[in-house]
Amino acid sequence: MDLTIRGLSKSFAGTTALHPADLTIRQGKFTTLLGPSGCGKTTLLRMVAGLETPDEGSIAIGEERLYDRDARRNVPAEKRGLGMVFQDFALWPHMTVFENVAFGLRTGRRTQDLQSTVMQALAKVRLENMAQRYPHQLSGGQQQRVAFARAVVTSPRLVLFDEPLSALDASLREEMRVEMLSLVRDLGLTALYVTHDQVEAMSMSDEIIVMQAGRVLQTGTPEQIYNRPDDAFVARFIGRSNWLNPGEDERAQGVLPMFRPEHLRWEPVNGAACRTYDVEVLQSSYMGDRYEIHMQAEGQRERWTAYHHSRIPSGSRMNVHLPLQRIHRLSTKL
Template identity: 45%
Template sequence: MAPTRHPAKPLNMTLAEADMRHGTGQEEPAAGGFLSLQGLGKRYQGFTAVHHLYLDVPRGELVALLGPSGCGKTTTLRMIAGLTPVSGGRVLVGGRDMTSEPPYRRDMGLVFQSYALFPHMTVERNVAFGLEMRRIGRAEVAERVKEAVAMVRLQGLEKRRPRELSGGQQQRVALARALVIQPSILLFDEPLSNLDAKLRDEMRTEIRDIQQRLGITAVFVTHDQAEALAMCDKVAVMNAGRLEQLGTPTELYERPANPFVASFVGRINRLPAMAMGTKAKVGERELRLTQPMEGNIEVMVRPHRIQLEPAGSAATESTNRVQGEIRRTTYVGDLIQYVVHVDGLNWSVEQPTSASATLSPIGAKVDLSWRVEDTLAFKSAG
């Protein structure tokens, strides 16, 4: 069967129509995602960048690929876009195998980290490019470009060249250029990492807004866990070419599947312990676990889930408790960060500030207590 160019939808659809179409999502089979990666892998000489990756992205969802640099997330994105050939596995979009399609027949919009705007074209020409490649009539191109430019709030800058725009404006052009073709899937490759913090927050909300309004299925590559948690429906945490965990931001944060996810998503304190059923021994003390375990384990607690109490306070059934000594305090306005020495390890503890709060002095003996549910425990490696 000869592949048709854009079988999924009519070309003359306006963004509003696209809105409705994406919203329903009823033409999709119940199983699997709209975008489905099946055992996707990439091997280079003597180095595997991505190992048998399985990932389903339901229609209309924004899924983040989160991981440290070199974890294979960008390679994965490039394989989805067709810019990097796969070594194994398949890329399916709406049930259709795209693995061997060239990028120009995949109908995906990609927003690059460096924006990759065409420097020799005006904003308008940049945005119109994808439509012109689809041989769409002049009048309709003009109308859709206008619509896309308005959506990213760049009216009045249509005749400017990319180099005459600020970083945030360039990013918006890149977004409009990818959106105007009404791609089946929108791909983001660390699009916000070249922006300053304030602009990044702004663009985060803006991208999320537009993605939800249009109901576009999107994959967002980032190494910034706050960005992934704040923007995305689901987050796929990757490490060393493997998918460590796929889940909603809450799932990842509250129930990380392994120590890597626990420590990569948010900050965490670690403490080695010996588990016997639902109890774990840390030196002389006992901690309660949420699930029975055996042998060497690592207990982990998030810094802001810990309460600081005067030494010797009585333990209750529902809390765990260790003793420590305050080594350092840092006041950062909305919270106080403590470094507390616990069993030869430095723990970090965060307490919200209030007008009446007093800083615990350095050297003070304190009890660190937290709810049993906030106790994460993992088998020690090796």
């Protein structure tokens, strides 16, 4: 069953954390709330969890209302059937790994087969040998796996993740990204995942909800968001973007023309109408698999980036070619 959010909003003493939002989180899918710090992601997640009371609107799973202001309905957090994984893991330091995972089952009085249910959850995250350890005896990655096991041991119908990888260092974060996604898939979970990291969002999600300043700007698959951003902020926030001077028509329409770095060509393109620009190369940055070439095009206000297989000396002047069909014209909603 899908999670349906209608007209949900929340303010804190004058700050609007979330303007009225309508969202559908589809069952069995991995959905990510993506946006910069302070845009309202955690507030939205906590309202779904029942840890924060909305000002207006409703939250439902299928036909079951979890929150409905007009109907004065507000199901308490522990009765919503959800699992939650936090950024700081939030494990009980005085409890063993086993007891941390068992906690939700005990408080929910679901202690039948407790031993085997907990051990199965620990086996899924490959920690069955560490059941008797305490959290401080585990690495950050292992602690996060305990937090994951604890969230899924109650067989929740939806698992909420709030920046679960951001406390880990970069290489571990990448490893855990792959591991966490395959766990979510193997267990057939529905995930609602919060992050400010666009790479995390792009690589893990079936669906991304891009937020800025308490508003939803765009919803779509990673491919849709990247290839067809429908807002200038979305294009800037996800992937690299190069901005062209707007023409008179574009200025009148209030749109900004933009293209992605990989679409700038070093040779004319046969059969595709192109614009050609005279550019000066400012710098080549080696990225291992390619060079990022930073350049200034004659008469253009913004600097651009493009990709090349070899270094180009700074100060080189050359022509570059941009297929017209690669130019997106974007408005700004905010």
